[in-house]
Amino acid sequence: MKTILAFDLDDTLYDELTYVDSGFAAVARFLEQEKLAGFAETYAFMQTRLAGGRGRIFDDLLLHFGSYSRRNVRRCLTAYRLHKPAIQLYPEAVACLARFKAYPLYIVTDGNKVVQYNKIIALGLPALVDRYLITHRFGVHHAKPSPYCFTRICAWEKVEPAQVVYVADNPRKDFIGIKPLGFRTIRVLTGQHRSVEIPEEYQAEQQIVSLNALDDALASLFRRREPHLCKR
Ligand SMILES: [Mg+2]
Missing domain, CATH: 3.40.50.1000 (HAD superfamily/HAD-like)
Structure with a gap:
């Protein structure tokens, strides 16, 4: 048969957590390139915040670093979803x-x-x-x-x-x-x-x-x- x-x-x-990690790094790189916040701080924030689940994580990130707007949340989501994953x-x-x-x-x-x-x-x-x-x-x-x-x-x-x-x-x-x-x-x-x-x-x-x-x-x-x- x-x-x-x-x-x-x-x-x-x-x-899958290695994908999440790779995506966080992509978002941190994006924020640094846009001069919204430094790579190391934002990457560390996302790692720590992950324990509370992934929902609204970019809202919380941008609020914490004083760069919150709905547009920036969408841009973080795009950086996350479109990045070439290291997995x-x-x-x-x-x-x-x-x-x-x-x-x-x-x-x-x-x-x-x-x-x-x-x-x-x-x-x-x-x-x-x-x-x-x-x-x-x-x-x-x-x-x-x-x-x-x-x-x-x-x-x-x-x-x-x-x-x-x-x-x-x-x-x-x-x-x-x-x-x-x-x-x-x-x-x-x-x-x-x-x-x-x-x-x-x-x-x-x-x-x-x-x-x-x-x-x-x-x-x-x-x-x-x-x-x-x-x-x-
Ligand atoms: Mg599965």
């Missing part, structure tokens, strides 16, 4: 994508279209996977937990949902929408959501501590189906 592997992006294949795949992700390169490999990710595209390019993923789907390109209502992009994969690959495995980190939205349709699910305990405890219907069928354990999880999922005998 042909098996398709689909991966989430943020906190599954790389550490890297987890070493386990590099090894995993290489190990499974004989399988059809997909990425399904939510988030701002430009931001997610810049991340995918920075991580070199177009050369490593068959196709990446940024759900917001199909309309915000097709973001997870919508199964829309997953059913597209089934149509392209001419497979049933039971032949598609989604590997992802966020049990709040990654599995609840696709499990009822028969898609297979594996949660990787990495990133910001690794300690989230949640009712059974939100959980993946299998949990792994890192992508290094994906082989065993797949073998366990398909115990009687021998997926490794037929990859494409």
